[in-house]
Amino acid sequence: MIALLGPEIAWYLGVAAFLFATGAFGVLLRRNPLIVLLSLEIMLNGANLALIGFSRNLGDGGGQIFALAVMAVAASEVVVGLGLVVALNRKRITLDVDRLNTLRG
């Protein structure tokens, strides 16, 4: 049986929280859709770290499985997101989410 070495889980979770918040901050602030997508990845990574941290804390493999699934999902989102960015680019639209405001009100 292996005990957890190094910092307690809470520290990991702190990092996870910071990542999640940073990612959210990126989504809220950045206008370039590519960077927004990257920020979303950061958010998901934060969540993943939390899952794995908890998984270790509980000694339960479910969290790791979940994290793996999230990776796949994140990859899927990226694919679709990048596809959209490419399609928009092909329409000669400036890549700025603030310009995407024809739908509003």
Added chain:
Amino acid sequence: MVWGAWICLLSPLVAACAITVGGTHLSRRAAGWLATSSCVVAFAGAVASFVGLLTHTASDRQFISTAWTWISGGRYQSGLSVIVDPLSVFMMLIVAGVGGLIVWYSIGYMDGDDEERRYFAYMALFVFSMLLLVQSGNLILLLAGWGMVGLSSYLLIGYWHQRPTAVAAAKKAFVMNAIGDATMALALFLLIQQGNSLEFGVLGGDFSSTVANLVALGLLGGAVAKSAQIPLHTWLPDAMEGPTPVSALIHAATMVTAGVYLIVRTHAIFEQAPKVADVAAGLGAATLLVAGLIALVQVDIKRVIAYSTMSQIGYMFVGAGIGSYPNAMFHLMTHAFFKALLFMTAGIVIHALTDEQDIRKMGGLRQLAPKTYWAFLVGSLALVGIFPFAGFFSKDSILAAAMAKGGAFGYILWAAGLAGTFLTGLYTFRLLFVVFWGEPSAFVREHFHPLGRDVVAFSLAIPVGILGVLSVVGGWIQFSPWWHPVETWLQTVAEPIVSPASWQEWTSIALSLLLGLTGIGVAWAIYGAHRVAVPRIAWAQRTLEHKFYFDEAYDALFYAPAVFLANFLRRGVEQPLIADSGRDLGDDTRDLGGIVARAQTGLVRTYALAIATGVAVLAIVFVIVK
């Protein structure tokens, strides 16, 4: 007997409906004859009822026939019922009889009018309404008849509806009468509350004096309005806008006397409320004086007669108010005769002068229309109460009864009545002299056209003749010092509560004859012989010409405030508060919507911010509240 009463009641209604439905399928003349014959049938029914009553003993002369329950509310209910008793039969005979004559007269008078059929339908409707009023077996039907005569009166006054004055007069009459209806209705509500019934019998019940006073006041309100007594009298002179036979029928012979009938019919409650009865008598006295005074300065032939009507009804009110019911009813009957006669002769004059009513343009008609003159003279003498004409017999006994009532109030009434007699003589003969005496004026010479010898003339002349005869002999059926069949007949319904002594009778007769003759004499001196100049007192003249400013006062007190209030509500409440507030609320809501929609910036970052904020708030609340 009871069937006679129903025939009497319904035949004019049938005629009215037939004329309405028949429309142009009916010739104009046929409509006239239909209406007349329905009145004749009604009269026959009334006679049948009269004869039927005669076959019963005096104490057994009251029959109520109910067709069906007319109205009900919980335990209260009233039938569609007619009463046959001496009082109602008495009135039926007058209404159907005089009414029939006047309708007959109308055939001539209205000949050639555009809408004769409508006229006769209205007339028949009126006769029906009046019969309903006098025959109704309970108070609510009485009120129904009361309102129906008001309606027919409205229709007939406004018959010439293209005349704005006629329309206005009709409306005024109706509204004034509606006020009376309303007070009467309130009295009936109180009766329902107290006795849960509107049969006439309930009036004899044991009421507290407040209740009795209120009920009596309510009924008096109705009576005053219908009979054009002060203070609800202003409609009557204006009502002369209607065709002259209408004035004769409604505003002289029948409808306006309904107030008297009402008081007599409901005397039980007035006897429980003597103060209100005194008010009735006092109003009657006031009216007879005021009307007599105003009549002195009127220049419209029909208005003079109208004011004389008010004045005469004042006498009846005095009689009814002091409890001398048979005398009041007797005067009602004789008044019906001679006042109808006066109006109809006036109608002939107007007819002959192509609808001119201003007496200042008339004169000297005695030479041109002597028979009319004689008829008018008979009517005038009967009105003033000169022996042996009808008015003499009836009016004087009212004065005697006032004297018999005694007390200061009784003597005041008596004095007022006597003064009224003088005024009556004065204004009646002023009219007679101005219209008939002297030389024919230029206007008369130009416009006068005598009656022919056709149906028109006959239907004008024959009723006048009959009424003339009745005005002479009609009074003889009762001469109170010696014989009084009217009183005996009405005994079981309305026992008089005053019985004048013989000296009171004779004193009144003598004084009133004297004063009447004095009045005639003064009139002769001023208008007949022109011996004395017309006295001119500017303020009095003005006051009288403005009819004591009643119209102006009512206008300022009621009509103008009502209009002002209505306009204020329309502009100050309805528009800004009711109509606009809804719209404003709607607009504000939409504006709010605009604000909400503006939060929808179209920027994806804002949307994310909203979510993040939502999460932050939700989470912190959860953690804190647990």
Added chain:
Amino acid sequence: MIPRPHVDWFALAPVNSLLVATGIALLCAVLVPRRGRKGAAGLACALGYAAAFGFAIALYVKSPHPEGVVANAFDRDRLTALATMIVAATGFLTVAVAYRERAREDHTAEYYALLAAAGAGMCFFVGANNLMTLFLALEWFSISLYILCAIDRDRIGGLEAALKYLVIGSFGSAVLLFGSALVYGATGKLDFAGIAAAGAQHDVLLLFGLAMLIAGLSFKASAAPFHQWTPDVYEGAPTPVTGFMAAATKTAALVVMLRVLVTAFPANAHLWTVAVAVISVCSLVIGNFAALVQRGVKRMLAYSSVSQAGFMLIGIAANSSLGGQALLYYLIPYTAMSIGAFAVVAARERELGVPVTFENMAGFGWERPLFGVAMWAFMLGFAGFPLTGGFVGKFYVFSAAYRHGWTWLVIVGVLATLVSLYYYLGLVRAMFMRRTEDLQLAPIGGSPPREALLQTVTVTCLVVTVGSFFAVQPLIDLCRHAVDSLPF
């Protein structure tokens, strides 16, 4: 030898039939020649939905007792079955609405494949029994919808909508995911029953996770203040897809929200009932007020769907069997009305060739009486008028709120309904009371062909909308049995 869990194929049959349909449609994209491609793929998709519907009925009948299948990851119960039925029916109708759309012929097969995939995801979503399957199924159908929004790449609005949807959707998913992680951390369990049984109701991590879960699910149900993507996406997406999103996504999200909250967090009911009620009030207020000023019909319907979500959330907030029944019952006419309304919008769109606004609905009611009357009925249904199931639905959610002791919520709902009348009836007004001459547009290509498919869809929706008013008791029985699978 690894002990493989028993797989109850029957329970997964609706999902699988849709997956098969997806596969066939994708194969069509490759194998079937261009001319027959659309028909074949559409047919496959429709058959998939029909099969899913049929299987769902069978499941409903055969699953009187709830049980978890495939290692307790998926719930086989009547709630799942009923929700699957609604989603499958919605999808079936959407195929019909979409079929005649004037779109470029590029990706028709993929279109139907994605439509089937999205439906499969939703069918899975409503049966999810642990946080992981929940998240994955959510992503499954969300990603399908992102693509569907942008399927016509020539429409800039579609791309914009898709990108917005993707960004915001992923943001919401991330929130949901982090919440799941926290709940997992607090309880050590991923499955709902386990979470409830862990007895960690006072754990702050759990509460924080619960808050994030509620936010994430509200986002999918487009409840305020997590709703802002809704109008933009609804407006930008192809109309049939919008109808599908309005009807099916909302159904799935609300059913799952009900299931998660009731199954996993019964001990925290005092918190989440209030939170859901507050969210519902926000939705009612914001949805209704914003809808007041809309000129575009799709946008108005989007805001209306926000406010409808508010009404349905009342049923969840009531946290009772009655509330659950109310929600499920409400969903039936609601989905019919949504699909129907968007079908009518699609019909007008195809006539005019421009986005449909209130102004260019003028005279539509008289020109196309069937669509006009149907739209009228749908609007009345949204507004909760009698003779439509919307009325009974509102009655039920208000009853649930009242039973829960929240009369104030009833009052709010009532006032919101009042405000909503303005725009619902405004559309009726635009269709019937403005004359065609007011319209400044010439329809493209003359008189449009009578579209039998659209008309059939509309009539079907009309029948459901009106029929659910009369057949309340059978439907309620259906819903009650479904709700009985939840631990109230």
Added chain:
Amino acid sequence: MTTLLICLPLAAALIVWVLPLNPVSAGSLSLLAALAEVGVWIQLVVRYDFSKGGLQFSEQHTWIKDLGVSYHVGVYGFSVWLIGLTVVVLAAAIAYAFWAGRERTRAYMGLMLFLTGAIVGVFTAQDLLLFYAFFEAMLIPLYILVGVWGGPGRLGATLKFVLYTMAGSLLMLAAIIAYGLSQGTFDLVAINPVSSDWLFLGFVAAFAIKAPLFPLHGWLPDAYRESSPEVAAVLSGVVSKAAAYGFLRIAITKFPGPAHDFRVPILALATVSLIYGSLLAFRAPDMRGVVAYSSLAQMGLITMGVFAVNDLGLDGSVLQMVNHGLVSATLFLIVGMIERRTLTGELGRLGGMARGRPALATVLLTAGVIALAVPLSSAFAGEFLILAGIFQRGWGWAVAGAVAIVLAAMYVLRLISAVLHRDVGPAVSESALDLRPAELGVTVPLLVCLLALSVWPAAITQHSFRGDHGAFDVAEQFK
């Protein structure tokens, strides 16, 4: 029987909508259906056992079993008359619409028939939720009828009408839910009276707006002005009675306590409506304004009668509901006929129409004098009973009512003389014809009904509540 009454017009509406008929056959079919409905109603009158009273012809089917909601319909003595009012007025309205020729006949006729069914439903529903459903269902056709076939200001008018009405109805819905759930049933017959003020006010709000009572009548002038005459006739004649019926059937019988506590404020509102409506009718510049505001006044009066909560008041208000329904429907139809001839309703531009148009004059005059409750008319009987009833609650109310009677005389006579009498108005041309036979065929039956009621108002007052102890029990509680 009851279901037949409800469903016959609904079925006819469906047929008219679905079958591709030409306008004439659609119109005739609708008229036939409306007349058949009248025939069914006559059957109902014949077969209703008035000596027994109470709920008859009741039918009950499960609707929402869990919550105690059912399709429960039935007829009380007084509802017989309100149904009669409905079917007669609607038949007249349909006949007039047919004669006048409305565009899109099928839609129009179908909506009118639908409306008939909905209103009959309101008067027969014996379940709160069913009542509400019918109450709202009335609004559906009315919205379209006013909004599509109305005058130039129809859009605003319908919006106002619907929003006002729904504001009240939705509060009522809240009250219904609270009431029904707290009692475990929504059955109007079985549900127990309660004493909750809030629930009572919820119901009263709905009815006070629908009736309407001052100051909730903001929708009334516009709706009555902008709708086509027959729709205005139905609105003021029949639809408003649904509110009075609600006061009678629900507000006072199910909430005796609050009805007692709130009697003074409600009576005050009713009285204000009465006087206010009368005054505004007196100054209204057009015919419809007069009739519309008089309707406000009359509904105030009827409300007074209901809230007198005694035999007299209740009998009177039922009678007056029928009377006012018939008379205001007649008046609105006549107004429509006049407007067809003169293209205006402004009183200032009308006048002198009596000359040469005896039928028009007779019809308007007859309707008018009944409207002003000339004694011996049925309206008089109704008002008399109402005021006699309210007199027992306080003489002041009756005095106000009496004042209003005088005002009624003023405004009706103003209307009559402005249209018929005096000089010929600028809008009246010589070529404006007298009423045509078809128009007489529409108005005369209504007037005949009124005259028949005038001859025998007890037909209604004696056959409304006998044996129906609900109302009397309430009355007992007030003593």
Added chain:
Amino acid sequence: MLIASAGNVLVWMVWIVAAFACLGSGVAVVSFSSPFYSALGLIGNLGSLAVLYLLLSAEFVAAAQVLVYAGAVMVMFLFVIAYIGPRSESPWAGGPSWQAVGAVLASGAVFIEIVVVIGLKASGQLSHSEHVDGTFGTPAYIGRLFLTDHLLAFEITSIVLLVAAVGGVVLGAHSRRSAEEVPSL
């Protein structure tokens, strides 16, 4: 004992390095003006995360992270960035907008809230982690879980990827008639 504590110190040091790298690269991703540098930042972030995963006994996840994420996904990112050309954007230009202020406040609030919540729990359940055996987090362990308890999740993941692949095809493919304008509905 000494070895254990030495191991502990070592792990702490590794953790500190990895955590700070992780935080730093995270901040870098959101604050670089060029997407290219951001993407590189993300790679660093993923790498440092993989180290953290290793410290948490999640070997297979760490490996997958490096292979799938840093390998495949990031390549795709860089490819797209290269395809459309890096465009710079200065997120902080023009002073703080209300959006920026809101962003700071909202994300800061979320962060602080989570940290506080974790802090509240730090002395409880989070203070001692379960002991795990050596197989925990190994590929075999993960594979067994995937085929037993989380079979369905495994399957769904594949479907999600399939859907994404279809999306990539649909969105990314060159349209055959992109020059023609087709009515856009």
